Amino acid sequence: MDEFRIIPYQPSHLDGVHEILFRTGYMGEDLIGRNAFNDRRLFGYIFCDYYLRFEPGNCFTALSSDMPERVLGYIIGAGDTRAQLYRFKKTYARKIVLRNSLITRLANPESFLMTKTIMAYFRQDLLTAETSILYRDYPAHLHINVLPGFQGKGIGAELMTAFEERMRMQSAPGIHLITASLNEKALRFYLKNNYRRYSEEEGDFWPGVTGVTSITFVKALKPA
């Protein structure tokens, strides 16, 4: 059994978090060797840097007890998704579009196209009738990833406990999250941690990958 401890995120964990993000970035699987997205810095801008920079108190890492600098997993998120979306658009969205058009377009065309698809999603009005109800009842959201080779050892469950406790302290009534229908590890993990399926939507999860739906899970939190 590998020993680990969960602690609040610190800037020295950044490279480790980026590594895990990439190693789990293809709908839960490793991005290495796929030629699906090669601009690692941009990947970080899109999927995790906002939280680490603007909501570090909502971020936790699992560190190896044997190698205390080694990050084995992380959880990041926000207590108020409406506010997070607004701030993300004001901060990282601009950085992402700039890097994508000035650097990525030429250096990493595969990342350029993927980023355009993602940013088109963020340009829509995300506050629909459905999401307004979701964000009212389950205003917090999370993203969780554990390094390949260290999954299935209880790290994810402990990261969840730390994040849920933090959300309870902020009086969030509930948490939601989105995953891909083909990510069986994640589907089992969320059900096991008492999240329930809330909705399912068609949509392009990754360009060129068909038949994958996007599943929203929710969990109500008991007040602290």
Ligand SMILES: CC(C)(COP(=O)(O)OP(=O)(O)OC[C@H]1O[C@@H](n2cnc3c(N)ncnc32)[C@H](O)[C@@H]1OP(=O)(O)O)[C@@H](O)C(=O)NCCC(=O)NCCS
């Ligand atoms: C999903 C994830 C965060 C769970 O964290 P974890 O540390 O592996 O999970 P835990 O060890 O705490 O919990 C184990 C449970 O999760 C599921 N699970 C985790 N890893 C699994 C694997 N490799 N195969 C099958 N099920 C797995 C199972 O339900 C398992 O319970 P069981 O052994 O009783 O069946 C982790 O597997 C992961 O990072 N996966 C890749 C990235 C990802 O998909 N992130 C979520 C994106 S929405």
